[in-house]
Amino acid sequence: MPSRSDVYYFGAGPAALPQVVLERASASVLNHDNSGVGLIEQSHRSASSTQIVASACQHLETLLGVPKDGSYTTLWMQGGGTTQFSAVAYNLLGYWVQKSLDANNGDLEAVKAALANAKADYLVTGSWSKKAAEEAQRLLGDELVNVATNSKAATKKFGSIAPEETWNLTPKENNIFSYFCDNETVDGVEFPAFPASLEGTLVAADMSSNILSRRVDVSKYAIIFAGAQKNVGGAGVTLVVIRSDILKTQPTVDTLRKLGLPIPPIMCHYPTLTGASSLYNTLPIFEVFICREVMAGIIARGGLEAQEKVANEKAEELYSSLDQGGIYNVVPEKNVRSRMNICFRIEGGEDVEKAFLKGAEERGLTGLKGHRSVGGLRISNYNSIPQEAAAKLAGWIREFAASRK
């Protein structure tokens, strides 16, 4: 029977967690902090739970370098990234509407006229940004959503990001907000840097699969969100960092109704949730605790500067073993290769890929199958993958290539 020390798990999420965090979590399930009660059993409004949420917020703000002047607010939510696809659309449209209403002295007809030219810009560079754009189209209607670039349209499959100058962006004065997915888990595509042409717009970014793996200039974003289950913790909580003025500038339900615009369900209404410090309803505190412990470890090891260095080194070793193998084809283009999700195919077809997987499993290297929608292989190189795991896998990549010659 395999023990934890025999197995490295490279799954795309939920993903491996540090051993020390799992040990603390396992102990807390039975008796949290010597309270005599397990953490899962405790009230989300207990002093202990409140402290867990507050310190998780602090750790996140420390790591991301969130401005300390109150201009951003940190929130923990349920429902995963998919809930954020909806929440981002509702709340950023709401902000735009209220700003427009204020600028027009409350004249709804003027807001309606402005809306006729307004669009939210979506960069569709993989499966997740595609889903986010589709959800915006469902909720806001096609006329308010502009797909400014679609990597699949030109090439029939994801794996590239078209040059910014080719993007069909809405003129800034009519831009409601801009949206992109910083790292596409399924397709192995990562933005090398912040897309400069979005500057000056309200930018929402899905960082579910690369959050805390490199430094981020938070001030460029209106909203950053990430499902925890890849780089931060387990499934069940999502972290959201929101520019605070968005929370303060939202229309009433009555205004939205009069304009025929969608009303967010209460669990997608950011101001309600931040107003209750993430505890409007019962947040799974145990999952926040795991995130806090993971983040405490990253801080102790030197924060995001150190983590970024490790992430890049692991990714470089893996990509170079693939590039030098002679039998591997990395799926995305070189300039947008994800450091987190390394997607590749092996020459010779599926039987060869199966042989690679079998040999990997025999060596305790697991979770390497590609996403069911695209097939192939995928190495998820999240923060909790130790350097020795990446090195062992790189060794197998080289060994397998040598055996095929």
Added chain:
Amino acid sequence: MPSRSDVYYFGAGPAALPQVVLERASASVLNHDNSGVGLIEQSHRSASSTQIVASACQHLETLLGVPKDGSYTTLWMQGGGTTQFSAVAYNLLGYWVQKSLDANNGDLEAVKAALANAKADYLVTGSWSKKAAEEAQRLLGDELVNVATNSKAATKKFGSIAPEETWNLTPKENNIFSYFCDNETVDGVEFPAFPASLEGTLVAADMSSNILSRRVDVSKYAIIFAGAQKNVGGAGVTLVVIRSDILKTQPTVDTLRKLGLPIPPIMCHYPTLTGASSLYNTLPIFEVFICREVMAGIIARGGLEAQEKVANEKAEELYSSLDQGGIYNVVPEKNVRSRMNICFRIEGGEDVEKAFLKGAEERGLTGLKGHRSVGGLRISNYNSIPQEAAAKLAGWIREFAASRK
């Protein structure tokens, strides 16, 4: 330092869990089922996760006696009861609209005309049904929501359910759906039985705090939902049992838009979620695992018939010690006393209540403070409270009363 065996926790949720379940969960965090990987780290689409979700559905269906003919579908969701306040309104309105559209050969004007007289009936008998009704009013608009009874309107505080003959129900032909909360956690009010005058309508019930504590005739309901964190497991998952024809009979986004009706965000669209067998996005499988283990235990002890007997006995012992104490005032009226949340005040005011709480804590009886919105004391007598815990607390109730004479 207190160990688990010294402490009984009577919190209102998240709430105590069986020791054996916590032990299994604690082990699974480190190494699930000897896979070498912790359960929180594993893919929600792994064979092991799929099996956990499927068996959790089976256990729930066994316990509730869900018809085996496919006429109901079981779903696990995120977002707690509050998300269901929205989802119920969206999906049951959707069902009504599509039925009306079918009956009118697709004539949208006829549907609009029918809507002009249509209402969803809400029974407001406590804090949670009040919130549910408010959410329906936000999303559907006041004109589609009828508060058929409001326990607080007459008496200024919750604690009673008006006789059914006084309810201002919408005529059945114009009823979109009916909604009630079977047990009000904050106010200690429980429906003694299914409200007969709702029969013949689509009934949605929030059973978050009394699910699996008594037998239920599922066939009377369109939707039953419950946040897991009281009687079934930890926070982070919600169980939903839905009449399958509701899933099959939903309007398109285009139809809803044309009718000016709210479009559910994808995470509130039941057919999308059931279509993916609860795995449309990343469900926290660890929390489903805990629910499954809790339910397996209830089944092993004789199912809901046995559990109902135990729940009733514990509640009777606690209420009788309160009634006989001479110094305690149970908050709700006798005919609607909750077996799950026993809310009471002590004569002499808050200082006396504090003394009661202090003595309880010294005896390892914890989590007895009332909800912050109403004060007083509350004993949450969920399934995982052992009979010896209820007996020990009943003893303290008697002892404290004797000491005050």
